[in-house]
Amino acid sequence: MSRRAGRGVGCAAVVLGALAVAGRPAGAQHVTIGPQAALVDYREVSSGLRYSGSGFGAIATARYRKLSAAASVVRLSLDPTKGSTASVGYKATEFDLWLGYDVASYASLEVGVIRRTADPEFEAQSLGAVRVGGRSTYDLGPGATIAFRADYLAAPKFSGGGSASFSLDLGLGLDLVVAGRLHGVVDYTFERVNRKTNPGGTGEIPTPIQQSLARVGLTIGF
Amino acid sequence: MLPRRAAVLALLVLLATLATGEARAQAIQNATLRRANQAYDNLDYRQALSLGRAALRERLTGAERARAYEVLGFSYAALDSILKAVDAFKQVVLIDPERQLDPNRVSPKAYSAFDVALRQVLLVRQLRVDSTSFVGGKGALPVRFTVTQPARVVTRAIGAGQTNFLVDSGAWNGQVNLNWSARLPNGDPVPAGTYTLVVDARLGQNSFTTSQPVRVTHGSVDTLPHLTSLPGYQYLPETEIPAPSWRPLGLAFLYTGGALIGTVGLESGSLGAGSKRELGVVGGAALLTGFIMTLRKPAPRPAEGNILYNRLLKEQIARRNTDIAKENVTRRQQVQLSIVPLSKSGAPR
Numbered sequence: 001m002s003r004r005a006g007r008g009v010g011c012a013a014v015v016l017g018a019l020a021v022a023g024r025p026a027g028a029q030h031v032t033i034g035p036q037a038a039l040v041d042y043r044e045v046s047s048g049l050r051y052s053g054s055g056f057g058a059i060a061t062a063r064y065r066k067l068s069a070a071a072s073v074v075r076l077s078l079d080p081t082k083g084s085t086a087s088v089g090y091k092a093t094e095f096d097l098w099l100g101y102d103v104a105s106y107a108s109l110e111v112g113v114i115r116r117t118a119d120p121e122f123e124a125q126s127l128g129a130v131r132v133g134g135r136s137t138y139d140l141g142p143g144a145t146i147a148f149r150a151d152y153l154a155a156p157k158f159s160g161g162g163s164a165s166f167s168l169d170l171g172l173g174l175d176l177v178v179a180g181r182l183h184g185v186v187d188y189t190f191e192r193v194n195r196k197t198n199p200g201g202t203g204e205i206p207t208p209i210q211q212s213l214a215r216v217g218l219t220i221g222f
Numbered sequence: 223m224l225p226r227r228a229a230v231l232a233l234l235v236l237l238a239t240l241a242t243g244e245a246r247a248q249a250i251q252n253a254t255l256r257r258a259n260q261a262y263d264n265l266d267y268r269q270a271l272s273l274g275r276a277a278l279r280e281r282l283t284g285a286e287r288a289r290a291y292e293v294l295g296f297s298y299a300a301l302d303s304i305l306k307a308v309d310a311f312k313q314v315v316l317i318d319p320e321r322q323l324d325p326n327r328v329s330p331k332a333y334s335a336f337d338v339a340l341r342q343v344l345l346v347r348q349l350r351v352d353s354t355s356f357v358g359g360k361g362a363l364p365v366r367f368t369v370t371q372p373a374r375v376v377t378r379a380i381g382a383g384q385t386n387f388l389v390d391s392g393a394w395n396g397q398v399n400l401n402w403s404a405r406l407p408n409g410d411p412v413p414a415g416t417y418t419l420v421v422d423a424r425l426g427q428n429s430f431t432t433s434q435p436v437r438v439t440h441g442s443v444d445t446l447p448h449l450t451s452l453p454g455y456q457y458l459p460e461t462e463i464p465a466p467s468w469r470p471l472g473l474a475f476l477y478t479g480g481a482l483i484g485t486v487g488l489e490s491g492s493l494g495a496g497s498k499r500e501l502g503v504v505g506g507a508a509l510l511t512g513f514i515m516t517l518r519k520p521a522p523r524p525a526e527g528n529i530l531y532n533r534l535l536k537e538q539i540a541r542r543n544t545d546i547a548k549e550n551v552t553r554r555q556q557v558q559l560s561i562v563p564l565s566k567s568g569a570p571r
Contacts, residue, residue: 039500047494138477140470141515146508148477150484168488172481172501174508188481188504190496192488208490214500216507 032183033060036217038074042092043210044124048085051124053078055092059185059217061175066102071095072187072215078124090123092116094213096189098149100135108135110151114169114191118159125209126159127193131169143177153193162197162207181221189213252277252286258293267297288317295339299332307332311339319345319432344428345370346421351434351563357443358411358557362401363436365419369394373425379404379436381417389419404438404559411557414440416564434563441558445550448543452535460529461522474512478505 036059043050057074072095079089094116100108112131118124133151140146149171156164172188193209250256258273274293282290295310314321314336323336349367356362369375372395379387379402389402402419404412420433451457482501489496 039503041497041500043490043493043496046492050493052497052499136477138473139521140473140512141518142521144470144511144515146474146477146512148480170481170484170488172477172504172508174504174511176511186504186507188501190481190485190488190501192490194490206492208493210490210493210496212485212496212498212500214503216503 030063031061031222032185032219033222034058034183034185034217034219036072036074036185036215038076038216039214040076040078040092041212042078042124043208045207046085048083050081050084051078051086051089052081053089057094057215059187059215059219061185061219068098068100068102068108070098070100072097074213074215086123088123091119092124093119098131098135106136106138108137109133110135110149112151114153121159125195127156127209129153129156129167129193133169135171145175147171147173147175149173153191156193156195158195160197162195164193164195167191167193177221178218183219183221185215185217185219187215187217189215250286250289252280252282254280255282255286255290255293258290262293262297265300267300270294270297271301284317288314288321291317292321295335296328296332299329299335302331304331304335304338307335308339308342311336312343315340315343315345319347319430340370343370344373344423344425344430346375346423346430346432349419349421349432349434351419351436351561353560353562355558355560357553358559359403359405359409360556361559362403363561365389365400365402367398367421367432368396369398369423371395371423371425371428373423373428373430375421375423377402377419377421379412379417379419381412382415385412387412387417394423404561411440411559412438414438435566437562437564439560439562441560443553443556443558445553446546448546449539452539452542455535457532457535458525458528460525460532462525462528463522464520466516466520468516470515471509471512474508478508481505 036057038055038057039052040054041050041052053076055074055076057072059070059072061070062068074094076092076094077089078092080086094114096112096114098110098112100110102108110131110133113129114131115128117126130153131151132154133149135147135149137145137147149169151169151171153164153167153169156167158164168191170190174184174186176184178184189212191209191211191213195207195209196204197207198204250259254273255277258270258277261267261273262270270293274290274297277290278287278294291310291313295307295314298304298307298310323333325333328336345368347368347370349365351363351365354361354363365377372393374392375394375398376391377389377400379389381387387402387406390400406412416435416437418433418435420431422431423429482498482505485496485498485501
């Protein structure tokens with residue numbers, strides 16, 4: 001479990017490093033990087049199994065002409081909420097990657113990945129999926145950009161097995177130039193996965209997963 | 223009314239004549255001629271004729287001799303002896319070809335006699351050359367003179383070392399206007415230096431020659447400065463500030479509302495309504511930002527029309543500067559000729 005988490009962090013570091021290197025040569029490129037804090041609400045299987053928590057991580061973004069990329073990694077500590085049937089909390093590491101291509105000044109096509117691992121491994125489902133969707137962005141004013149995202153989570157994989165024919169991921173983001181190179185970045189992601197399992201071949205039973213994640217960060221632009 | 227005006231005019235003419243006569247008398251050294259002049263001024267024409275003829279038998283300078291014949295001419299004209307007046311004026315212009323009478327200050331009879339005299343003598347008068355400056359090969363020096371009889375007139379420019387340039391050769395009469403291009407046969411400008419413009423008029427056995435020295439100097443042709451703007455055209459601002467609007471807050475509402483509706487719509491019934499704390503944080507930040515952006519002065523946006531106008535203006539200036547650069551290359555290979563007429567003694571007039 002810790003090995004998986006370490007792999008995720010390593011992967012994020014590689015992506016961030018690559019983005020930083022890519023940002024060096026041309027003036028047209030724009031790269032931001034910085035820390036972020038996160039709030040999370042997680043539910044699984046039934047309304048009784050719910051957690052909430054917070055965490056810290058990092059985010060990096062890059063833009064080159066019509067191409068854009070964003071990567072985020074957060075380490076979350078989740079505890080059972082009041083009234084939850086869960087008795088212990090767990091830690092989770094979530095890695096997200098979005099790659100966008102602008103098809104209009106306000107619309108982009110988007111692909112990406114999500115990978116979330118839980119520690120201890122069996123306290124919650126680890127998830128890996130591919131994102132495919134679109135994003136709409138709009139400038140609210142000088143240095144302020146708002147974005148709305150909707151992605152389909154394709155080919156999801158769960159640590160506890162099962163499948164999900166319908167999985168969606170919605171997002172609301174805001175990038176605000178606070179001062180000079182300093183950006184304030186806030187992001188909301190709501191994830192709904194209609195997971196179904198078939199324990200012992202007795203027939204499929206729904207074991208849905210739902211997560212709300214808010215990330216607030218400060219980044220520095222290069 | 224009319225006789226009074228005529229009397230005033232006659233008085234003025236008399237005063238002017240007396241004044242000039244007085245000045246002329248002071249310049250005359252010969253006593254007999256001075257007396258002839260005085261007699262003419264006193265309207266004693268017969269005495270003026272007698273004294274004038276006597277003066278001509280004495281030793282006189284050229285100017286005095288011309289004045290003596292002039293007194294005779296005026297006196298004969300006053301006495302209606304026109305033929306004799308013409309003969310006397312012929313002598314005047316032969317001595318002083320540039321002599322001219324002011325028709326406003328001499329009697330019409332004397333003036334017409336003088337005019338007839340001029341037509342009976344071959345003269346080249348009033349040779350005039352104005353100061354000028356032009357690019358070699360692109361201009362000319364205007365030369366003008368008057369020939370008093372129909373004659374074959376050859377005009378030449380003679381430089382140092384007897385270099386000889388034919389300016390014109392032709393039959394002329396009256397006012398003549400010529401141009402000297404100041405070019406060598408190969409098209410190059412003539413070398414700098416002093417030249418003498420010689421006008422030679424021939425009519426049968428009669429001939430008359432006059433000249434005017436000029437100085438030719440070489441200089442570089444002024445180059446044209448490059449343009450940074452076109453007169454009457456100014457660059458326009460390439461950005462414009464749009465009018466304030468509620469659009470940022472509206473968009474923040476729209477996007478946040480979309481996220482809220484999506485979240486509520488996607489929430490699983492079996493999992494129950496999720497926490498809206500996360501959406502509240504992000505949505506609140508978005509709405510606050512939208513509100514602040516609504517209050518803020520809108521960001522300048524590109525003014526496409528002005529950008530296009532400025533681009534066209536820049537292109538036009540660049541095109542003009544290209545033409546100027548080409549023109550300057552040509553100008554640097556050219557010579558600016560300045561020609562100044564000199565007095566007969568050689569000093570600029």
